[in-house]
Amino acid sequence: MIDVDHNTQQSSGKIFQQDCKKDLSAAVAAFTQAIKLNPKAEEPYYHRANAYAAMGNYQAAVTDYTEVIRQNTGRLGFSSGTYWNRARAYEKLGEKQKAISDLTQLIGKNKSSNADEYLLRANLYKASGNKESAIADYKIAEKLLQQYADGVFDTGMMDTRYQQMLDQVRNELSNMGVAVTVPKTTTGTILHTIAKTEVERALNLARLQSQHPIVKNFDAQLQDLYKQLVNTQPQVDQKVVKNLIANAAYEKIDNLKIERSPTVGRSPSQLLTKYTLDSPIIGVIDSQKSELESLIRRNKF
Known part of the structure:
Protein backbone atom coordinates (compact mmCIF):
# COMPACT_ATOMS: atom_id res chain seq x y z
CA MET A 1 0.00 0.00 0.00
CA ASN A 72 36.21 45.57 7.79
CA THR A 73 35.68 49.26 8.59
CA GLY A 74 33.61 48.60 11.71
CA ARG A 75 30.90 50.93 10.38
CA LEU A 76 28.35 48.28 9.53
CA GLY A 77 28.71 45.98 12.53
CA ILE A 107 35.14 35.87 22.65
CA GLY A 108 37.97 38.37 23.04
CA LYS A 109 39.87 39.59 26.06
CA ASN A 110 36.74 41.01 27.67
CA LYS A 111 35.09 37.59 27.62
CA SER A 112 31.84 37.34 25.69
CA SER A 113 28.53 36.65 27.45
CA ASN A 114 27.34 34.53 24.52
CA ALA A 115 27.03 30.91 25.68
CA ASP A 116 26.80 29.64 22.08
CA GLU A 117 30.36 30.78 21.38
CA TYR A 118 31.78 28.90 24.37
CA LEU A 119 29.70 25.82 23.57
CA LEU A 120 30.90 25.62 19.98
CA ARG A 121 34.52 26.15 21.00
CA ALA A 122 34.13 23.51 23.75
CA ASN A 123 32.78 21.02 21.20
CA LEU A 124 35.69 21.75 18.87
CA TYR A 125 38.25 21.44 21.69
CA LYS A 126 36.68 18.12 22.66
CA ALA A 127 36.74 16.86 19.06
CA SER A 128 40.40 17.93 18.84
CA GLY A 129 41.28 15.95 21.97
CA ASN A 130 41.87 19.01 24.15
CA LYS A 131 39.77 17.84 27.12
CA GLU A 132 41.05 20.47 29.59
CA SER A 133 40.12 23.42 27.36
CA ALA A 134 36.78 21.79 26.49
CA ILE A 135 35.88 21.43 30.18
CA ALA A 136 36.87 25.05 30.87
CA ASP A 137 34.55 26.31 28.10
CA TYR A 138 31.70 24.00 29.10
CA LYS A 139 31.92 25.39 32.65
CA ILE A 140 31.71 28.98 31.40
CA ALA A 141 28.78 28.05 29.17
CA GLU A 142 27.03 26.39 32.13
CA LYS A 143 27.44 29.52 34.24
CA LEU A 144 26.12 31.79 31.47
CA LEU A 145 23.16 29.52 30.70
CA GLN A 146 22.20 29.46 34.38
CA GLN A 147 22.33 33.26 34.35
CA TYR A 148 20.08 33.27 31.29
CA ALA A 149 17.59 31.05 33.15
CA ASP A 150 17.80 33.34 36.19
CA GLY A 151 16.88 36.46 34.22
CA VAL A 152 20.26 38.17 34.62
CA PHE A 153 20.13 39.22 30.96
CA ASP A 154 16.41 40.15 31.10
CA THR A 155 13.52 37.90 30.09
CA GLY A 156 14.61 37.59 26.46
CA MET A 157 17.13 34.89 27.41
CA MET A 158 14.77 32.96 29.72
CA ASP A 159 13.87 30.63 26.88
CA THR A 160 13.25 26.88 27.13
CA ARG A 161 15.94 26.39 24.48
CA TYR A 162 18.57 27.66 26.89
CA GLN A 163 17.29 25.44 29.71
CA GLN A 164 17.64 22.44 27.38
CA MET A 165 21.15 23.58 26.50
CA LEU A 166 21.97 23.92 30.20
CA ASP A 167 20.84 20.34 30.85
CA GLN A 168 22.93 19.12 27.91
CA VAL A 169 26.04 20.98 29.09
CA ARG A 170 25.71 19.54 32.60
CA ASN A 171 25.30 16.09 31.13
CA GLU A 172 28.39 16.65 28.96
CA LEU A 173 30.46 17.75 31.95
CA SER A 174 29.25 14.77 33.96
CA ASN A 175 30.22 12.40 31.15
CA MET A 176 33.69 13.99 31.15
CA GLY A 177 34.11 13.21 34.85
CA VAL A 178 33.32 16.65 36.21
CA ALA A 179 31.15 16.84 39.34
CA VAL A 180 28.11 19.01 38.60
CA THR A 181 25.96 20.50 41.34
CA VAL A 182 22.44 21.34 40.23
CA PRO A 183 20.77 23.88 42.56
CA LYS A 184 17.40 22.77 43.94
CA THR A 185 15.96 26.27 43.89
CA THR A 186 17.15 28.96 41.50
CA THR A 187 16.27 32.57 40.89
CA GLY A 188 14.65 31.50 37.62
CA THR A 189 12.35 28.93 39.21
CA ILE A 190 11.21 31.44 41.83
CA LEU A 191 10.55 34.06 39.14
CA HIS A 192 8.42 31.67 37.08
CA THR A 193 6.53 30.55 40.21
CA ILE A 194 5.81 34.18 41.09
CA ALA A 195 4.42 34.87 37.61
CA LYS A 196 2.24 31.75 37.69
CA THR A 197 0.96 32.53 41.20
CA GLU A 198 0.16 36.15 40.33
CA VAL A 199 -1.92 34.95 37.38
CA GLU A 200 -3.72 32.33 39.50
CA ARG A 201 -4.48 34.97 42.13
CA ALA A 202 -5.98 37.27 39.47
CA LEU A 203 -8.14 34.44 38.11
CA ASN A 204 -9.51 33.69 41.57
CA LEU A 205 -10.00 37.35 42.40
CA ALA A 206 -12.41 37.54 39.45
CA ARG A 207 -14.91 35.39 41.34
CA LEU A 208 -13.96 35.90 44.99
CA GLN A 209 -13.54 38.83 47.37
CA SER A 210 -10.00 39.95 48.21
CA GLN A 211 -10.48 38.78 51.82
CA HIS A 212 -11.57 35.29 50.81
CA PRO A 213 -9.33 32.53 52.31
CA ILE A 214 -8.32 31.27 48.85
CA VAL A 215 -7.17 34.73 47.74
CA LYS A 216 -5.44 35.30 51.11
CA ASN A 217 -3.63 32.00 50.61
CA PHE A 218 -2.28 33.26 47.28
CA ASP A 219 -1.23 36.48 49.03
CA ALA A 220 0.71 34.48 51.61
CA GLN A 221 2.38 32.39 48.91
CA LEU A 222 3.42 35.51 47.01
CA GLN A 223 4.74 37.17 50.15
CA ASP A 224 6.93 34.13 50.81
CA LEU A 225 8.09 33.94 47.18
CA TYR A 226 9.10 37.60 47.09
CA LYS A 227 11.05 37.09 50.34
CA GLN A 228 12.84 34.13 48.75
CA LEU A 229 13.63 36.23 45.69
CA VAL A 230 15.35 38.88 47.83
CA ASN A 231 17.72 36.21 49.16
CA THR A 232 18.55 34.54 45.85
CA GLN A 233 21.75 34.88 43.89
CA PRO A 234 21.99 36.46 41.44
CA GLN A 235 19.75 39.43 42.16
CA VAL A 236 17.47 40.46 39.31
CA ASP A 237 16.06 43.76 38.16
CA GLN A 238 12.42 44.38 39.10
CA LYS A 239 11.75 44.87 35.41
CA VAL A 240 12.42 41.16 34.88
CA VAL A 241 9.85 40.21 37.53
CA LYS A 242 7.24 42.55 36.08
CA ASN A 243 7.86 41.42 32.50
CA LEU A 244 7.42 37.76 33.44
CA ILE A 245 4.15 38.49 35.25
CA ALA A 246 2.82 40.55 32.35
CA ASN A 247 3.85 37.90 29.80
CA ALA A 248 2.15 35.14 31.81
CA ALA A 249 -0.99 37.27 32.04
CA TYR A 250 -0.99 37.96 28.29
CA GLU A 251 -0.64 34.24 27.59
CA LYS A 252 -3.59 33.42 29.86
CA ILE A 253 -5.71 36.16 28.25
CA ASP A 254 -5.01 34.61 24.83
CA ASN A 255 -6.25 31.25 26.15
CA LEU A 256 -9.38 32.86 27.58
CA LYS A 257 -10.09 34.58 24.27
CA ILE A 258 -9.93 31.24 22.48
CA GLU A 259 -12.18 29.68 25.11
CA ARG A 260 -14.60 32.61 24.89
CA SER A 261 -14.65 33.01 21.09
CA PRO A 262 -17.63 31.75 19.02
CA THR A 263 -15.41 29.19 17.27
CA VAL A 264 -12.22 27.31 18.10
CA GLY A 265 -10.53 26.54 14.81
CA ARG A 266 -13.42 25.44 12.62
CA SER A 267 -15.53 24.03 15.46
CA PRO A 268 -18.03 25.94 17.60
CA SER A 269 -16.74 26.94 21.04
CA GLN A 270 -17.78 24.32 23.62
CA LEU A 271 -18.62 27.05 26.12
CA LEU A 272 -20.96 28.89 23.77
CA THR A 273 -22.67 25.67 22.71
CA LYS A 274 -23.55 25.06 26.37
CA TYR A 275 -24.05 28.59 27.68
CA THR A 276 -25.55 31.86 26.48
CA LEU A 277 -23.59 35.12 26.50
CA ASP A 278 -25.38 36.26 29.65
CA SER A 279 -24.49 33.06 31.53
CA PRO A 280 -22.55 33.46 34.82
CA ILE A 281 -19.86 31.14 33.40
CA ILE A 282 -19.21 33.51 30.51
CA GLY A 283 -19.34 36.42 32.96
CA VAL A 284 -16.59 34.84 35.07
CA ILE A 285 -14.33 34.52 32.02
CA ASP A 286 -14.90 38.18 31.17
CA SER A 287 -14.12 39.15 34.78
CA GLN A 288 -10.96 37.05 34.72
CA LYS A 289 -9.84 38.78 31.55
CA SER A 290 -10.42 42.17 33.24
CA GLU A 291 -8.42 41.12 36.32
CA LEU A 292 -5.54 39.93 34.14
CA GLU A 293 -5.57 43.20 32.21
CA SER A 294 -5.39 45.04 35.55
CA LEU A 295 -2.45 42.83 36.56
CA ILE A 296 -0.68 43.73 33.31
CA ARG A 297 -1.22 47.46 33.91
CA ARG A 298 0.27 47.14 37.41
CA ASN A 299 3.36 45.48 35.97
CA LYS A 300 4.07 47.94 33.17
CA PHE A 301 6.90 50.41 33.47
Whole structure:
Protein backbone atom coordinates (compact mmCIF):
# COMPACT_ATOMS: atom_id res chain seq x y z
CA MET A 1 0.00 0.00 0.00
CA ILE A 2 1.34 3.42 -0.96
CA ASP A 3 1.80 5.89 1.89
CA VAL A 4 0.24 8.88 0.13
CA ASP A 5 0.85 11.44 2.86
CA HIS A 6 4.49 10.47 3.22
CA ASN A 7 5.10 10.66 -0.55
CA THR A 8 3.27 13.99 -0.74
CA GLN A 9 5.44 15.39 2.07
CA GLN A 10 8.60 14.18 0.32
CA SER A 11 7.49 15.77 -2.94
CA SER A 12 6.61 19.04 -1.20
CA GLY A 13 9.94 19.00 0.59
CA LYS A 14 11.85 18.58 -2.68
CA ILE A 15 9.93 21.43 -4.30
CA PHE A 16 10.64 23.64 -1.28
CA GLN A 17 14.35 22.81 -1.41
CA GLN A 18 14.45 23.54 -5.13
CA ASP A 19 12.75 26.89 -4.58
CA CYS A 20 15.22 27.73 -1.81
CA LYS A 21 18.16 26.86 -4.04
CA LYS A 22 16.74 29.08 -6.78
CA ASP A 23 16.31 31.95 -4.33
CA LEU A 24 19.83 31.49 -2.95
CA SER A 25 21.33 31.30 -6.43
CA ALA A 26 19.51 34.50 -7.36
CA ALA A 27 20.82 36.12 -4.16
CA VAL A 28 24.39 35.08 -4.99
CA ALA A 29 24.02 36.52 -8.49
CA ALA A 30 22.62 39.80 -7.14
CA PHE A 31 25.40 40.22 -4.56
CA THR A 32 28.03 39.28 -7.15
CA GLN A 33 26.74 42.09 -9.35
CA ALA A 34 26.86 44.49 -6.39
CA ILE A 35 30.48 43.49 -5.71
CA LYS A 36 31.40 44.17 -9.36
CA LEU A 37 29.91 47.63 -9.07
CA ASN A 38 31.74 48.35 -5.79
CA PRO A 39 34.45 45.81 -4.83
CA LYS A 40 35.34 47.78 -1.70
CA ALA A 41 31.88 47.52 -0.14
CA GLU A 42 31.94 44.84 2.57
CA GLU A 43 28.17 44.34 2.87
CA PRO A 44 27.64 42.40 -0.41
CA TYR A 45 30.49 40.04 0.51
CA TYR A 46 28.87 39.36 3.88
CA HIS A 47 25.44 38.61 2.42
CA ARG A 48 26.88 36.53 -0.43
CA ALA A 49 28.86 34.53 2.12
CA ASN A 50 25.65 33.84 4.06
CA ALA A 51 23.95 32.69 0.85
CA TYR A 52 26.89 30.42 0.01
CA ALA A 53 26.78 28.94 3.54
CA ALA A 54 23.03 28.31 3.24
CA MET A 55 23.71 26.49 -0.04
CA GLY A 56 26.39 24.35 1.61
CA ASN A 57 29.24 25.95 -0.34
CA TYR A 58 31.33 26.54 2.78
CA GLN A 59 34.63 27.15 1.01
CA ALA A 60 33.14 30.02 -1.01
CA ALA A 61 31.54 31.31 2.17
CA VAL A 62 34.90 31.31 3.96
CA THR A 63 36.47 33.25 1.09
CA ASP A 64 33.82 35.97 1.30
CA TYR A 65 33.84 36.13 5.12
CA THR A 66 37.61 36.51 4.97
CA GLU A 67 37.21 39.44 2.58
CA VAL A 68 34.75 41.10 4.97
CA ILE A 69 37.27 40.74 7.81
CA ARG A 70 40.13 41.98 5.60
CA GLN A 71 38.37 45.21 4.67
CA ASN A 72 36.21 45.57 7.79
CA THR A 73 35.68 49.26 8.59
CA GLY A 74 33.61 48.60 11.71
CA ARG A 75 30.90 50.93 10.38
CA LEU A 76 28.35 48.28 9.53
CA GLY A 77 28.71 45.98 12.53
CA PHE A 78 29.51 42.81 10.58
CA SER A 79 32.59 41.88 12.59
CA SER A 80 31.09 39.57 15.24
CA GLY A 81 28.65 37.97 12.81
CA THR A 82 31.44 37.33 10.32
CA TYR A 83 33.75 35.62 12.81
CA TRP A 84 30.88 33.47 14.10
CA ASN A 85 29.69 32.49 10.63
CA ARG A 86 33.21 31.79 9.40
CA ALA A 87 33.84 29.62 12.46
CA ARG A 88 30.71 27.62 11.61
CA ALA A 89 31.85 27.30 8.00
CA TYR A 90 35.31 26.12 9.11
CA GLU A 91 33.60 23.62 11.40
CA LYS A 92 31.64 22.23 8.43
CA LEU A 93 34.89 21.97 6.46
CA GLY A 94 36.54 20.06 9.30
CA GLU A 95 39.08 22.82 9.96
CA LYS A 96 38.73 22.77 13.74
CA GLN A 97 41.76 24.88 14.66
CA LYS A 98 40.74 27.68 12.33
CA ALA A 99 37.23 27.59 13.78
CA ILE A 100 38.66 27.71 17.31
CA SER A 101 40.84 30.68 16.33
CA ASP A 102 37.81 32.62 15.05
CA LEU A 103 35.82 31.86 18.19
CA THR A 104 38.74 32.96 20.37
CA GLN A 105 38.85 36.21 18.43
CA LEU A 106 35.09 36.57 18.90
CA ILE A 107 35.14 35.87 22.65
CA GLY A 108 37.97 38.37 23.04
CA LYS A 109 39.87 39.59 26.06
CA ASN A 110 36.74 41.01 27.67
CA LYS A 111 35.09 37.59 27.62
CA SER A 112 31.84 37.34 25.69
CA SER A 113 28.53 36.65 27.45
CA ASN A 114 27.34 34.53 24.52
CA ALA A 115 27.03 30.91 25.68
CA ASP A 116 26.80 29.64 22.08
CA GLU A 117 30.36 30.78 21.38
CA TYR A 118 31.78 28.90 24.37
CA LEU A 119 29.70 25.82 23.57
CA LEU A 120 30.90 25.62 19.98
CA ARG A 121 34.52 26.15 21.00
CA ALA A 122 34.13 23.51 23.75
CA ASN A 123 32.78 21.02 21.20
CA LEU A 124 35.69 21.75 18.87
CA TYR A 125 38.25 21.44 21.69
CA LYS A 126 36.68 18.12 22.66
CA ALA A 127 36.74 16.86 19.06
CA SER A 128 40.40 17.93 18.84
CA GLY A 129 41.28 15.95 21.97
CA ASN A 130 41.87 19.01 24.15
CA LYS A 131 39.77 17.84 27.12
CA GLU A 132 41.05 20.47 29.59
CA SER A 133 40.12 23.42 27.36
CA ALA A 134 36.78 21.79 26.49
CA ILE A 135 35.88 21.43 30.18
CA ALA A 136 36.87 25.05 30.87
CA ASP A 137 34.55 26.31 28.10
CA TYR A 138 31.70 24.00 29.10
CA LYS A 139 31.92 25.39 32.65
CA ILE A 140 31.71 28.98 31.40
CA ALA A 141 28.78 28.05 29.17
CA GLU A 142 27.03 26.39 32.13
CA LYS A 143 27.44 29.52 34.24
CA LEU A 144 26.12 31.79 31.47
CA LEU A 145 23.16 29.52 30.70
CA GLN A 146 22.20 29.46 34.38
CA GLN A 147 22.33 33.26 34.35
CA TYR A 148 20.08 33.27 31.29
CA ALA A 149 17.59 31.05 33.15
CA ASP A 150 17.80 33.34 36.19
CA GLY A 151 16.88 36.46 34.22
CA VAL A 152 20.26 38.17 34.62
CA PHE A 153 20.13 39.22 30.96
CA ASP A 154 16.41 40.15 31.10
CA THR A 155 13.52 37.90 30.09
CA GLY A 156 14.61 37.59 26.46
CA MET A 157 17.13 34.89 27.41
CA MET A 158 14.77 32.96 29.72
CA ASP A 159 13.87 30.63 26.88
CA THR A 160 13.25 26.88 27.13
CA ARG A 161 15.94 26.39 24.48
CA TYR A 162 18.57 27.66 26.89
CA GLN A 163 17.29 25.44 29.71
CA GLN A 164 17.64 22.44 27.38
CA MET A 165 21.15 23.58 26.50
CA LEU A 166 21.97 23.92 30.20
CA ASP A 167 20.84 20.34 30.85
CA GLN A 168 22.93 19.12 27.91
CA VAL A 169 26.04 20.98 29.09
CA ARG A 170 25.71 19.54 32.60
CA ASN A 171 25.30 16.09 31.13
CA GLU A 172 28.39 16.65 28.96
CA LEU A 173 30.46 17.75 31.95
CA SER A 174 29.25 14.77 33.96
CA ASN A 175 30.22 12.40 31.15
CA MET A 176 33.69 13.99 31.15
CA GLY A 177 34.11 13.21 34.85
CA VAL A 178 33.32 16.65 36.21
CA ALA A 179 31.15 16.84 39.34
CA VAL A 180 28.11 19.01 38.60
CA THR A 181 25.96 20.50 41.34
CA VAL A 182 22.44 21.34 40.23
CA PRO A 183 20.77 23.88 42.56
CA LYS A 184 17.40 22.77 43.94
CA THR A 185 15.96 26.27 43.89
CA THR A 186 17.15 28.96 41.50
CA THR A 187 16.27 32.57 40.89
CA GLY A 188 14.65 31.50 37.62
CA THR A 189 12.35 28.93 39.21
CA ILE A 190 11.21 31.44 41.83
CA LEU A 191 10.55 34.06 39.14
CA HIS A 192 8.42 31.67 37.08
CA THR A 193 6.53 30.55 40.21
CA ILE A 194 5.81 34.18 41.09
CA ALA A 195 4.42 34.87 37.61
CA LYS A 196 2.24 31.75 37.69
CA THR A 197 0.96 32.53 41.20
CA GLU A 198 0.16 36.15 40.33
CA VAL A 199 -1.92 34.95 37.38
CA GLU A 200 -3.72 32.33 39.50
CA ARG A 201 -4.48 34.97 42.13
CA ALA A 202 -5.98 37.27 39.47
CA LEU A 203 -8.14 34.44 38.11
CA ASN A 204 -9.51 33.69 41.57
CA LEU A 205 -10.00 37.35 42.40
CA ALA A 206 -12.41 37.54 39.45
CA ARG A 207 -14.91 35.39 41.34
CA LEU A 208 -13.96 35.90 44.99
CA GLN A 209 -13.54 38.83 47.37
CA SER A 210 -10.00 39.95 48.21
CA GLN A 211 -10.48 38.78 51.82
CA HIS A 212 -11.57 35.29 50.81
CA PRO A 213 -9.33 32.53 52.31
CA ILE A 214 -8.32 31.27 48.85
CA VAL A 215 -7.17 34.73 47.74
CA LYS A 216 -5.44 35.30 51.11
CA ASN A 217 -3.63 32.00 50.61
CA PHE A 218 -2.28 33.26 47.28
CA ASP A 219 -1.23 36.48 49.03
CA ALA A 220 0.71 34.48 51.61
CA GLN A 221 2.38 32.39 48.91
CA LEU A 222 3.42 35.51 47.01
CA GLN A 223 4.74 37.17 50.15
CA ASP A 224 6.93 34.13 50.81
CA LEU A 225 8.09 33.94 47.18
CA TYR A 226 9.10 37.60 47.09
CA LYS A 227 11.05 37.09 50.34
CA GLN A 228 12.84 34.13 48.75
CA LEU A 229 13.63 36.23 45.69
CA VAL A 230 15.35 38.88 47.83
CA ASN A 231 17.72 36.21 49.16
CA THR A 232 18.55 34.54 45.85
CA GLN A 233 21.75 34.88 43.89
CA PRO A 234 21.99 36.46 41.44
CA GLN A 235 19.75 39.43 42.16
CA VAL A 236 17.47 40.46 39.31
CA ASP A 237 16.06 43.76 38.16
CA GLN A 238 12.42 44.38 39.10
CA LYS A 239 11.75 44.87 35.41
CA VAL A 240 12.42 41.16 34.88
CA VAL A 241 9.85 40.21 37.53
CA LYS A 242 7.24 42.55 36.08
CA ASN A 243 7.86 41.42 32.50
CA LEU A 244 7.42 37.76 33.44
CA ILE A 245 4.15 38.49 35.25
CA ALA A 246 2.82 40.55 32.35
CA ASN A 247 3.85 37.90 29.80
CA ALA A 248 2.15 35.14 31.81
CA ALA A 249 -0.99 37.27 32.04
CA TYR A 250 -0.99 37.96 28.29
CA GLU A 251 -0.64 34.24 27.59
CA LYS A 252 -3.59 33.42 29.86
CA ILE A 253 -5.71 36.16 28.25
CA ASP A 254 -5.01 34.61 24.83
CA ASN A 255 -6.25 31.25 26.15
CA LEU A 256 -9.38 32.86 27.58
CA LYS A 257 -10.09 34.58 24.27
CA ILE A 258 -9.93 31.24 22.48
CA GLU A 259 -12.18 29.68 25.11
CA ARG A 260 -14.60 32.61 24.89
CA SER A 261 -14.65 33.01 21.09
CA PRO A 262 -17.63 31.75 19.02
CA THR A 263 -15.41 29.19 17.27
CA VAL A 264 -12.22 27.31 18.10
CA GLY A 265 -10.53 26.54 14.81
CA ARG A 266 -13.42 25.44 12.62
CA SER A 267 -15.53 24.03 15.46
CA PRO A 268 -18.03 25.94 17.60
CA SER A 269 -16.74 26.94 21.04
CA GLN A 270 -17.78 24.32 23.62
CA LEU A 271 -18.62 27.05 26.12
CA LEU A 272 -20.96 28.89 23.77
CA THR A 273 -22.67 25.67 22.71
CA LYS A 274 -23.55 25.06 26.37
CA TYR A 275 -24.05 28.59 27.68
CA THR A 276 -25.55 31.86 26.48
CA LEU A 277 -23.59 35.12 26.50
CA ASP A 278 -25.38 36.26 29.65
CA SER A 279 -24.49 33.06 31.53
CA PRO A 280 -22.55 33.46 34.82
CA ILE A 281 -19.86 31.14 33.40
CA ILE A 282 -19.21 33.51 30.51
CA GLY A 283 -19.34 36.42 32.96
CA VAL A 284 -16.59 34.84 35.07
CA ILE A 285 -14.33 34.52 32.02
CA ASP A 286 -14.90 38.18 31.17
CA SER A 287 -14.12 39.15 34.78
CA GLN A 288 -10.96 37.05 34.72
CA LYS A 289 -9.84 38.78 31.55
CA SER A 290 -10.42 42.17 33.24
CA GLU A 291 -8.42 41.12 36.32
CA LEU A 292 -5.54 39.93 34.14
CA GLU A 293 -5.57 43.20 32.21
CA SER A 294 -5.39 45.04 35.55
CA LEU A 295 -2.45 42.83 36.56
CA ILE A 296 -0.68 43.73 33.31
CA ARG A 297 -1.22 47.46 33.91
CA ARG A 298 0.27 47.14 37.41
CA ASN A 299 3.36 45.48 35.97
CA LYS A 300 4.07 47.94 33.17
CA PHE A 301 6.90 50.41 33.47
